[in-house]
Amino acid sequence: MATRTDFGLGSDQDLDTLPLRERKKIQTGIRIWRTAVGLFAARDFDQVSVAEIAAASDVSKMTVFNYFPTKEDLVMAPMEQHLDEPARVVRERAPGSSAVVALRDQYLAALEQLDPATGLNDDQVVLDVVRLIHRTPALAMRATAVFSHQARDLLTAELLAQDPAHDELTAQIAAAQLIATRLTLTTANQRLMLTGARAADALPAALDRARRAYALVERGLGGYCTAAP
Amino acid sequence: MATRTDFGLGSDQDLDTLPLRERKKIQTGIRIWRTAVGLFAARDFDQVSVAEIAAASDVSKMTVFNYFPTKEDLVMAPMEQHLDEPARVVRERAPGSSAVVALRDQYLAALEQLDPATGLNDDQVVLDVVRLIHRTPALAMRATAVFSHQARDLLTAELLAQDPAHDELTAQIAAAQLIATRLTLTTANQRLMLTGARAADALPAALDRARRAYALVERGLGGYCTAAP
DNA sequence: AGCATTTTTATACCGGGTCAATTCTTCATC
DNA sequence: GATGAAGAATTGACCCGGTATAAAAATGCT
Numbered sequence: 001m002a003t004r005t006d007f008g009l010g011s012d013q014d015l016d017t018l019p020l021r022e023r024k025k026i027q028t029g030i031r032i033w034r035t036a037v038g039l040f041a042a043r044d045f046d047q048v049s050v051a052e053i054a055a056a057s058d059v060s061k062m063t064v065f066n067y068f069p070t071k072e073d074l075v076m077a078p079m080e081q082h083l084d085e086p087a088r089v090v091r092e093r094a095p096g097s098s099a100v101v102a103l104r105d106q107y108l109a110a111l112e113q114l115d116p117a118t119g120l121n122d123d124q125v126v127l128d129v130v131r132l133i134h135r136t137p138a139l140a141m142r143a144t145a146v147f148s149h150q151a152r153d154l155l156t157a158e159l160l161a162q163d164p165a166h167d168e169l170t171a172q173i174a175a176a177q178l179i180a181t182r183l184t185l186t187t188a189n190q191r192l193m194l195t196g197a198r199a200a201d202a203l204p205a206a207l208d209r210a211r212r213a214y215a216l217v218e219r220g221l222g223g224y225c226t227a228a229p
Numbered sequence: 230m231a232t233r234t235d236f237g238l239g240s241d242q243d244l245d246t247l248p249l250r251e252r253k254k255i256q257t258g259i260r261i262w263r264t265a266v267g268l269f270a271a272r273d274f275d276q277v278s279v280a281e282i283a284a285a286s287d288v289s290k291m292t293v294f295n296y297f298p299t300k301e302d303l304v305m306a307p308m309e310q311h312l313d314e315p316a317r318v319v320r321e322r323a324p325g326s327s328a329v330v331a332l333r334d335q336y337l338a339a340l341e342q343l344d345p346a347t348g349l350n351d352d353q354v355v356l357d358v359v360r361l362i363h364r365t366p367a368l369a370m371r372a373t374a375v376f377s378h379q380a381r382d383l384l385t386a387e388l389l390a391q392d393p394a395h396d397e398l399t400a401q402i403a404a405a406q407l408i409a410t411r412l413t414l415t416t417a418n419q420r421l422m423l424t425g426a427r428a429a430d431a432l433p434a435a436l437d438r439a440r441r442a443y444a445l446v447e448r449g450l451g452g453y454c455t456a457a458p
Numbered sequence: 459a460g461c462a463t464t465t466t467t468a469t470a471c472c473g474g475g476t477c478a479a480t481t482c483t484t485c486a487t488c
Numbered sequence: 489g490a491t492g493a494a495g496a497a498t499t500g501a502c503c504c505g506g507t508a509t510a511a512a513a514a515t516g517c518t
Contacts, residue, residue, distance in 0.1 A: 060466065061467095062468080063509085071504095076459075140374075151409075151499080172413045176406075176409035180406055180408075180409040181402060188398060189403065202473060218447065232469095275473095278473060279473075279474065291476095291498065294475065
């Protein structure tokens with residue numbers, strides 16, 4: 001079953017092969033989402049009621065909650081689907097490479113693809129969502145909560161391959177710093193995009209920033225949590 | 230005017246000198262807060278309605294919201310009054326000392342006083358609140374938001390005394406790492422306390438952890454943001 | 459077509475939070 | 489000492505997000 005949050009870059013070719021029923025479901029999901037983001041971008045998050053979104057989507061209020069558990073999910077769901085990426089990257093890193101290097105390389109690669117998760121993306125809808133999150137306290141809080149969650153997951157991922165020379169506190173610090181670095185880089189990129197910069201133009205500088213940031217972390221953590229070859 | 234969140238260690242002597250009116254106000258504020266925390270500790274956060282708290286406090290529901298803007302504030306307000314401490318510590322650090330050292334020393338001092346803000350405190354009410362925050366997702370999210378706020382404040386504090394050799398990104402990384410370290414240490418202490426350890430007994434180990442954690446950060450950041458002598 | 463399953467809807471309800479108005483206190487003025 | 493204006497504490501009515509239940513509609517299958 002395809003998750004209901006596969007918007008954005010959702011592949012279109014397998015959409016035709018799906019049963020008629022699921023296809024319609026996905027379409028209404030996208031319709032509700034687009035309507036909501038449009039209304040939120042026009043006014044403010046708190047100035048748009050769920051009932052209004054439902055009416056504008058030709059759907060009942062209950063149906064909206066059927067597709068999106070909460071009003072906040074209408075905005076956050078697409079961003080939260082890559083939630084487990086950092087932990088996965090560390091877990092599946094090449095033997096002999098440290099957690100820091102694995103995360104750095106993956107982030108650099110994501111930057112070059114202008115992955116929205118890096119903040120370096122100037123798509124109109126993405127920008128609308130980012131702007132919305134930045135100016136709505138409840139959403140901003142939830143965005144930071146995502147990173148907090150990632151830090152926890154990362155911690156367990158590191159502990160699974162833990163080096164007995166390091167204790168749990170070091171692992172916690174490392175996880176927190178790695179995620180904090182990502183959050184900082186991503187936020188910086190998002191701010192740039194919100195000022196109107198083009199993603200492609202900002203790429204070289206963003207890559208440079210990322211390299212310097214991870215170098216800073218590495219200097220502190222050293223080769224911490226290097227996977228056994 | 231005394232803020233309404235001066236519970237806990239609020240000084241009692243200046244309470245007598247206050248006008249009769251304000252005194253009663255503060256007392257009802259404390260009464261509502263105690264009632265709420267008691268009910269929350271007995272059951273769960275979501276299983277206690279504001280109306281119930283109001284009834285148990287011999288007050289109307291609206292009065293509760295008059296004293297505490299939201300239901301969450303009934304739990305979080307006391308913790309959030311020391312929100313600006315990290316930024317203040319950095320801003321007022323001794324000339325010639327780095328931001329890292331200033332924050333480390335202040336944290337070590339707070340630990341030795343068993344300051345609740347460090348997590349190293351086994352007072353019954355404090356433990357109730359901490360336990361509540363840890364097992365209530367909405368409250369845990371807000372707790373991390375507090376640290377996010379502190380990182381922002383810390384960034385501006387560092388920028389005020391910024392060294393032209395370092396750019397803004399470095400400052401952001403540093404702020405994020407410093408706050409992440411604090412969060413990690415505090416959380417570790419809180420977990421210890423929740424397992425029933427006595428704060429005084431856990432102090433030496435906590436001090437050691439803090440020293441090692443800040444050493445790790447310092448190795449990465451070096452003498453970053455050392456105030457001009 | 460007709461049955462079964464799933465999706466949508468209507469409705470009623472609960473709890474958190476806001477607003478305008480009401481009551482009560484305070485205090486300056488007569 | 490009475491009085492009336494000013495202002496705060498309090499309140500009841502209301503809105504919105506979210507849930508539960510059951511009915512109605514749409515779809516898949518035979």
